Amino acid sequence: MEIRIDRDAFAKALGVVQGVVERKHTMPVLANALLSAQDDSLEIVVTDLEICMRNRIPSISTETAGTVTVNARKLYEVVKELPDPTVELRAMDNDWVEIRSGRSLFHIAGLPAQDFPTIPSMEEAVYRTVPEKHLRRLLSLVEYAISTDETRYHLNGVYVESRTTAGSDEVRFVATDGHRLSLATASTTDLGGLKLDEGVILPRKAVAELRKLLDGDQSVEIALGKNHASLRKRGLSMLFQYVDGEFPEYERVIPKGEMQRATVKRAQFLRALQRISLVSADRTHGAKLELHPAELRLSANHPDIGEAVETLEIEYAGDDLSIGFNATYLLDVFRVLEADEIELEIKDGLSQGAIREKNNPDFLAIVMPMRI
Numbered sequence: 001m002e003i004r005i006d007r008d009a010f011a012k013a014l015g016v017v018q019g020v021v022e023r024k025h026t027m028p029v030l031a032n033a034l035l036s037a038q039d040d041s042l043e044i045v046v047t048d049l050e051i052c053m054r055n056r057i058p059s060i061s062t063e064t065a066g067t068v069t070v071n072a073r074k075l076y077e078v079v080k081e082l083p084d085p086t087v088e089l090r091a092m093d094n095d096w097v098e099i100r101s102g103r104s105l106f107h108i109a110g111l112p113a114q115d116f117p118t119i120p121s122m123e124e125a126v127y128r129t130v131p132e133k134h135l136r137r138l139l140s141l142v143e144y145a146i147s148t149d150e151t152r153y154h155l156n157g158v159y160v161e162s163r164t165t166a167g168s169d170e171v172r173f174v175a176t177d178g179h180r181l182s183l184a185t186a187s188t189t190d191l192g193g194l195k196l197d198e199g200v201i202l203p204r205k206a207v208a209e210l211r212k213l214l215d216g217d218q219s220v221e222i223a224l225g226k227n228h229a230s231l232r233k234r235g236l237s238m239l240f241q242y243v244d245g246e247f248p249e250y251e252r253v254i255p256k257g258e259m260q261r262a263t264v265k266r267a268q269f270l271r272a273l274q275r276i277s278l279v280s281a282d283r284t285h286g287a288k289l290e291l292h293p294a295e296l297r298l299s300a301n302h303p304d305i306g307e308a309v310e311t312l313e314i315e316y317a318g319d320d321l322s323i324g325f326n327a328t329y330l331l332d333v334f335r336v337l338e339a340d341e342i343e344l345e346i347k348d349g350l351s352q353g354a355i356r357e358k359n360n361p362d363f364l365a366i367v368m369p370m371r372i
Helices: 005-021 072-079 132-143 150-155 204-213 266-279 327-335
Strands: 002-006 031-039 041-047 052-057 063-065 064-073 086-091 096-101 102-109 128-131 157-165 168-176 180-187 202-203 219-224 226-231 235-242 260-265 286-291 295-302 306-313 321-326 341-347 353-359 362-366
Touching: 002 005, 002 052, 005 041, 005 052, 005 086, 005 204, 031 063, 031 072, 031 219, 052 204, 064 072, 064 266, 072 096, 072 260, 072 295, 128 132, 132 157, 132 168, 132 180, 132 219, 180 327, 202 204, 202 235, 204 235, 219 321, 260 266, 266 286, 266 295, 266 306, 266 327, 266 341, 266 353, 327 353, 327 362
Parallel strands: none
Antiparallel strands: 002 063, 002 086, 031 041, 031 064, 041 052, 052 235, 064 102, 086 096, 096 102, 128 219, 157 168, 157 202, 168 180, 180 362, 219 226, 226 235, 260 341, 286 295, 286 321, 295 306, 341 353, 353 362
16 A cells, blocks of 8 residues: 555544554554545544444545555654655555655554454444534533443443423433533434434443534434444444443432422533632532522632631522532533522422523433532
8 A cells, every 4th residue: 555645634534533542452454544535535434333433534546555554653643753745655564654744754563454353234223314503402401420430331332212292203312420510412304313222331432422513503413323323424423333222210209299399500511610619528519509599609618727608699588498519510500501590499408400591491410419
């Protein structure tokens, strides 16, 4: 293989796929990118065996077609520092790769292309065209609640399922770590007719990579198959496996019955909570909320530092109520919300709290209480 390629386009394409490459791996070839030059394009493929990403660079000059593998991170580090806007890349004997740019010359060890894993195909899958920013927003609303506890692998992702509610088809995105839950809903129509026969769990790493790819205001193609999902976007594609596990019956934690409801200004509440959390206990990050008619008192304390109190004017006409929450969990929710007014729904001082955007039935966050 021998090609000439624009340095900036090459560096950008390599940068996009870096998040998939594992730093720790059992197969050395998984640290490598598979480079395939055909006609006037170069395809870059990386995989960790659960996620595969392909990025195609058009308009290159191909002297000789071929395929090589080379360390993905090291290639990216080298290419972005090259001095000349044109890069020459050539496969050498024993799977080494030569890189030239201006007066710079690098020889980097590779591995046989035949050692690179075979990637499943989703070409026959049914793809739906989905607005990029809509899908990005749905993932942003739930990603923060994904569990990072590897022993609870069935919680290490976003659960996606189809539902019919009040005669309308919808798609639900749900994440929980056992201490909090986030649920975002969109109509099937808004997602290009996307519909699932049964729920699937999108893995945490794949969700993070998807959010990076969904960086524009155009549309993407997405297919949800039986075992894999795939996304295609203007020369870039991503294929990943679902988490093999059963997601819990999340609706059980959604509060039922009469609730005390308070409306707060999002920005005001967020800033006040950020301030008092500076003196919250290091391990529990506890914050106390005391609701009184038209008033909310936020407080936190640390035995070795001190205490902080903030009083806010709110819309509330219920009974006096006191409850404790992990301040970090509340902050995570308020940071992803966009509405000016947020509703807090609390049954009593020992029950989970619900958080919604005012006049928006398509989002719900649940936070479990804590003793303070």
